[in-house]
Amino acid sequence: EVQVVASGGALVQPGESLRLSCAASGFTFSSRWMSWVRQAPGRGLEWVANIKEDGTEKLYVDTVKGRFTISRDNAKNSLYLQINSLRVEDAAVYYCVLGGRADFWGQGTLVTVSS
């Protein structure tokens, strides 16, 4: 059974940093692009970042470039999102997603940004 389980969400203050993790199982992790997509409370979906199978190619939406870093550890079947300089508008449920075009979604992890 395919599973992608995101974790690491928390209540943080503006300007702080956070690292989200995603544990993958049930498929060959090292053979698949992976993505992060977010959804602000009561809002629609926004793509955040993609990473190639071997980690050599990374894509970011402009609103997070320079602040977010996507990475992966294929030996641990894990995906990460390092979020720096958090802004109020970054508050959202962050979904770990299998595939470069969102084939399968796990449950998300909630990031709340408030002073």
Add this chain to the structure above:
Amino acid sequence: DAVVTQSPLSLPVTLGQPASISCRSSQSLVKSDGNTYLRWFHQRPGQSPRRLIYQVSNRDSGVPDRFSGSGSRTDFTLNISRVEAEDVGVYYCMQGTHWPFTFGQGTKLEI
């Protein structure tokens, strides 16, 4: 960015009746490889999105055949032939041709 616009944003329907959602892109979604990366997702209240259809008209495994997708280039449609109670929620189209990939605003289907 390729802007994706859905309509309607709210769709009240009657059980057993058909429903249709439109999705329009500001750019052609035909990629250089010849594929059209237009997908449909369904998000039930309190749940994560689930992919229904990929590359315009291909249904995912386990998706009932009452769901169908059609369209080309910039105009696409998701049709539900006979709405059932489990179909409630928000439907999103998504373009995966031009980076950054973008979603429509979502269409809330209500019984």
